[in-house]
Amino acid sequence: MESMGSHREIVDASLAIIPLCPLVGAMVAYIVGQKQKDLAGWIATAASTLAFLFVVKNFFALGTNQVLLDKSFVWLSVGNFSIDFAFQFDHLTAVMCLVVTGIGSLIHLYSVGYMAHDESRPRFFAYLNLFLFSMLLLVLGANLLVLFVGWEGVGLCSYLLIGFWHKNIAFAGAGRKAFVVNRIGDAAFLLAMFLIIMNYGSLDFMALSRVMPGETSEGLATLISVLLFIGATGKSAQIPLFVWLPDAMAGPTPVSALIHAATMVTAGVYLMARLNFLFEMAPLAMLVVCMVAGLTALVAATIALVQNDIKKVLAYSTVSQLGFMFLAAGAGAYWVAIFHLVTHAFFKACLFLGSGSVIHACHHEQDMRHMGGLQRVMPFTAATYWISTLAIAGIFPFAGYFSKHHILSALEHAGAHNPQLFPWGVPLSYIATFAAILTAFYVTRSAAMTFLGSYRGHAHPHESPWQMVVPLVVLAGLALVGGVFLEGALSLQHYLGHAIPVGDVHHGESMASFSFLLNALLHSWPGFLGVGLALFLYTQAKEIPGKIARAFGPFTQVLANKYYVDELYGAIIVRPLEGMARFLWKGADQAVIDGSVNGTAAVVEISGELIRTTSTGQLRHYGFFMFVGTLFIIFFYMAL
Amino acid sequence: MSTSSYLTISIILFSIGTIGFVVRRNAIVVFMCVELMLNAVNLAFVAFARHHGSLEGEAAVFFVMVVAAAEAAVGLAIIIAVFRNHRSIETSDADHLRL
């Protein structure tokens, strides 16, 4: 494996402006929003758009084999160890930043319409901008610590936004759950950072990429990699820490689209791509990643089959798709993971925004059983939702096809450069294919239940305002042509090749050739299968799904209850912890600590009673004591 | 004159200011005693500056004057505010924060 950092040219640039835009935007939006609530959304949108423009500027400024670097200041310096507050902008960062700010801006615009009637929208937009700031820190950071600040920042914003409607206890609880579950992953992340500092004395990506390959034992690399991956499972909702993401749907839908589909949850994938040199040295860790990811993709897809809440379907779908990304990353095809990350951001954001539009139209009804036939009243929403459905199903020529196809082929060829993976590559690709069929099925199911048939609810649905429709159309357009563009025009593999290892670049066949088209349509078979089956079952033979469910009664029950994971965690983790906490509360805290604290307080109170006689309230006395005290000090030092 | 003469004068002025601060009750007089002490210190600063042949002492005096000006503005405003509430500027009357 060649070291990618060695021959890259470092160019000074001012990158700090990019995260500063949303940070300033957050403050201004909140302050201005106190007086002018409607203005807050527009300010926040403008701030994120400005950040997007700066990213575009840097995107064009970034030359081949260059990396832009901005050392803002020395953050902390202890002995030989010092960390700069530095930003770095290479081709990987460029792609991430474009996704984050681009989709972020669209979702800000969408939120202006979606939150138009909420009382505390200035707070919402401030949080949203703050999230964008943290996310940009995460992807722009030139070392692990800055990345970690962003990592924690997005976690915080996620918590704040999930619990945005904090008056609802359940929603606030969902936010707390997300935060606590993330903590577990973060602890592992911290341990990994400590290990890196201890062994290499630096957290800088470029320095690490130079130093690490030479002097790392496989055991250490595996340990660090696994710890980092545990961190990633927290943020990116992989087994076993995925439980928070479905609950996170309590937040406003734009939040789900931005944070819990397009950007924050992909941080783990980004982390792996960024630290590829580390994972390369730990084949065993890669295997773990692949196994966990494959399991996640399958399990989440099966759960999604039976959900009736439109957002829950999408949430489990996200978990499953993240599993796909980790599968690619685990197989060593980091650029494919990023590719899927980008296309997923397009179509999943579009799906979420579409669901938001539907929910908005149905007066906050989320149960698909009370929808249906919305195609007639919401033509734009329906059309964009269908496009995204086909995209996620992986049907040529929609965006999802390309990335999914690459994942499957990467898995098949995984053994080529990771011998540990060899026996598992093909089975994993079968699992992935099966998950892809399920994906196509459940998404089509949700679309069919929502838009086809006749309306089963009681509200009066209507098309959403233009602020919400425009982002939908743009994102659907991206879901439609994004894959072709990234594969053909930009050639993502070649482009990312400047920053991360991508294997052999195929310049092979032209996309216009007939054989390519035929091949592509053939490889879309899982998508066609899933979509066709779902359409058949939910439009023609509506009684069959019920029969199936009854036939597999216990299994359906298991699925509907999400494999009892929450209950399992409750039994083996939460309840013992509660018991211990209660013991500590009653036994340790109240008896020992409170006792000593109260004792101290009593001592202080008694001595205070005594000393307070000197507090006469007379300025002259205080002045006199000061003078005498000063005299005492002078005499004392003169006597020495 | 030797530097010590100036310093001695400065010390005596400072002590007089301190005695005034402790003994007098009128807030404005107390305030003036503080000014007296500041001036005594200024004198010492300038004397030291000349003794060491450097300008640091004089720069310090400059800043003391700035602070004294700020103190005068705020201090007198406080005294006026106290007078409005208490109808008195005796320092011994303003003891409402005593426990």
Add this chain to the structure above:
Amino acid sequence: MNIFFILLSAIALSSALGVILMRNPIHSALCLIVNLVAIAGYFALLNAHFLALVQIIVYAGAIMVLVVFVLMLLNSKLEEQKSAGLFMLVVSSVFAVMFIVHMSKIYGAEFSTSGVASASLQGTVANLGRVLFTQYVFSFEASAVLLMAAIVGAAMLAKTTPERPRGDGERV
């Protein structure tokens, strides 16, 4: 020079005593003005001409005017009614004398010369300006901010609420 020093010392010390001994605060203030001018005289003797003039402008011309102004505003009941605490006077005087004796002993031992004649002290306006704007430029700017804050604070504190009913004869 000696004669000037002795003269100034007599003025400075007697006026300083006047500040704390005069019953009428107006008289105290006037004594303090004399004292400040005397200290400006010391500054002039010590070759700090710029500081001497600034001392007069700032202390005598601005601060003490403010003090006297406030005394004029609060004209009534300014005489101290209660007798000054004799106990405090005696105790603080004892401590003060200890302080004076001790410190002057130290000073007499260590600073008995008149110091070095330095070229940097010549033409002090330009030189002091140079020091202030280079070495102490941050403190200089900070003091500007301090003054600004003091102005705003003083205005806030001394402001009367405009909706106070008129005819409240006792209020000043």
Add this chain to the structure above:
Amino acid sequence: MAGVGVLVLFVKGFIVQQLTLGLASFCTWVERKGSALIQDRVGANRAGAFFEVGDLLKTDNVLLQPIAFVVRTLVLAPTLALVRFLGVLGVINTLLNDALKALLKEDFIPEGTSPFLHAMGPFMAVAPVFLAYAVVPLAPDFVVAGYTIRPQVVELNAGLLFLLAMGSLAVYGVILAGLTGNNKFSLLGALRASAQMISYELAMGTTFATLVLVYGSLDLYEIVMAQAGSVMNWGILHGTGIVSFIILFVVGMAETKRGPFDMPESESELVAGYFTEYSGMKFLLFWLGEFAEIALFSLILTIFFFGGWHIPFVSLPEGVWWAALVGHAVLIGKVLFFCVLQIVIRWTLPRFRYDQLMDLGWKILLPLSLVNLVVAAVIELSLK
């Protein structure tokens, strides 16, 4: 050598003191007679105006008659004619009769105040003004008997600051007068006057800073010398000089508490403001101090903006005594012009209201002078 120096110092001090009093007297006269002119009345013209030679020195002694005649025609008559002339002009009334009246009047000291402080009032009002004259250069250097003499009592290199210091001390005269009057009117007058003086001192200080920036010196002599040569070198035509001049002129009028700014002693409301309780010579001292201050401000304006003793397009030889004399005359001529201008304004414009006065000081002159400082700094930088 030291003896000569001290002698020169005393001579200079004496001359400047006489000059001050002369200028103040001139202003007093212009005030009396000029106001009459402006108000279309005759004004003081009685004192000394009715001296007739008449029966003076009339004698029956035949022998003495020729001598008496000669004395009457050659000495007495011209003298009396001059006195009559001056009397009609009001000079005698102003300079002699007023002074005599003041000297002979009862020196009234109000009850319940300290006589010492009461006497300090007029002293503190006059002393800083007279002291301020000490640093003002009055003519170019000249050489007498090998000594180069600078017609300036104290050669202080921070003369500008000294002016400012003395200006800030002048407030105490007013304050003392108001406090020792033991009288509501004088207290109110003193409050008004001191507030007014403090307010306008800000604009004055800022404008002085502007001037220091423009001339690059605190030394008044150097400031005058910087304006030598063409008229274009005069301060008023240099950069924002015209703005500085207008500010300083208005501030000068306000600092002297005259003209349209005579709120402190507005007779119709406050009897006579802070010197209500003063009579006789003490009252006259306030009067004198006021006029000395008018002349001082005229002097300052001349020195800062109108080239001091420089004559446009004429360069006097250096170091010659007569050149110094001519220069001095030119300077005094310019000063007298400004004195008259101030008095004319005082008798032409009506009085401000108190809030207008404060608004002018705080809301117009102070911001204007701050902007002026910045603009002048920019201009100076761009010229360099």
